[in-house]
Amino acid sequence: MPTPIIQVTDVRKSYGRGQNRFDALKGVSFDIAEGESVAIIGKSGSGKSTLMHTLALLDAPTSGSIALEGVDTSTLAGRRLNRTRNRTFGFVFQQFFLTANASVLDNVVLPMKIAGVPHAERKRRGMAALEQLDLADKAKNKAVNLSGGQKQRAVIARALVNDPRIIFADEPTGNLDSSTGAVVEDILFDLNRENGITLIIVTHDEDLAARCDRRIVIRDGLLVEDSRPNGPGSADTTHGRHGAEGVAA
Numbered sequence: 614m615p616t617p618i619i620q621v622t623d624v625r626k627s628y629g630r631g632q633n634r635f636d637a638l639k640g641v642s643f644d645i646a647e648g649e650s651v652a653i654i655g656k657s658g659s660g661k662s663t664l665m666h667t668l669a670l671l672d673a674p675t676s677g678s679i680a681l682e683g684v685d686t687s688t689l690a691g692r693r694l695n696r697t698r699n700r701t702f703g704f705v706f707q708q709f710f711l712t713a714n715a716s717v718l719d720n721v722v723l724p725m726k727i728a729g730v731p732h733a734e735r736k737r738r739g740m741a742a743l744e745q746l747d748l749a750d751k752a753k754n755k756a757v758n759l760s761g762g763q764k765q766r767a768v769i770a771r772a773l774v775n776d777p778r779i780i781f782a783d784e785p786t787g788n789l790d791s792s793t794g795a796v797v798e799d800i801l802f803d804l805n806r807e808n809g810i811t812l813i814i815v816t817h818d819e820d821l822a823a824r825c826d827r828r829i830v831i832r833d834g835l836l837v838e839d840s841r842p843n844g845p846g847s848a849d850t851t852h853g854r855h856g857a858e859g860v861a862a
């Protein structure tokens with residue numbers, strides 16, 4: 614079995630100190646295989662975003678470890694950490710939304726700007742991503758003037774420009790009506806199937822969770838369920854080997 618793309622070992626995360634200390638994650642362990650689609654579900658306040666932020670290396674765990682392709686991420690710092698995050702991950706998070714008054718294209722090319730990609734190539738790849746998401750005609754519009762679904766597609770375009778291995782999405786369809794949400798979901802699952810991008814999605818939406826290979830349920834900072842409803846025996850054979858081992862474990 615290949616090295617999992619992410620290995621989470623006894624991750625704990627506490628906020629605050631002394632009497633104000635709150636243990637948001639209380640020892641969580643699991644692996645994610647490359648190419649999997651994983652839903653992280655659980656009640657409000659259960660620790661989903663905290664877990665996602667530690668997986669995405671936006672926040673360090675208080676203890677425990679996260680390995681990315683077998684490399685302990687606590688050994689990454691400063692520029693190496695930023696470069697790893699920028700090259701490996703795409704983010705579809707509410708808090709990294711679009712810069713309202715910048716153009717759609719400028720928003721989409723930002724990760725490449727950070728990565729030091731030359732201007733002409735940024736533009737070419739940015740336009741290609743916008744075309745993929747059917748937004749090329751809006752490239753020059755201000756981001757603020759897009760509709761909700763168009764904004765979310767622009768966020769996905771931005772998540773794609775550096776050709777990420779993993780897309781992290783926190784409630785990607787949370788603010789969308791159901792038909793627009795379905796379009797955004799289809800885009801994410803197409804990227805998973807066609808480009809092999811690993812999807813890690815925090816959601817309250819059971820239908821969205823049901824489309825993922827795997828569901829991880831967090832309750833009060835603990836992993837209480839890890840199942841593969843679409844794993845072994847399902848029509849999807851690409852992850853059969855991992856799935857079979859996952860069930861045996």
Ligand SMILES: Nc1ncnc2c1ncn2[C@@H]1O[C@H](COP(=O)(O)OP(=O)(O)OP(=O)(O)O)[C@@H](O)[C@H]1O
Binds near residue numbers: 635656657658
């Ligand atoms: N910076 C912080 N300081 C103190 N407590 C925090 C901080 N961030 C999160 N928490 C607490 O940690 C717990 C888990 O928060 P988290 O944001 O991970 O929940 P969540 O499962 O994503 O919830 P939601 O579904 O509402 O987004 C909550 O009780 C929250 O109040």
Ligand SMILES: [Mg+2]
Binds near residue numbers: 661662
């Ligand atoms: Mg959250």
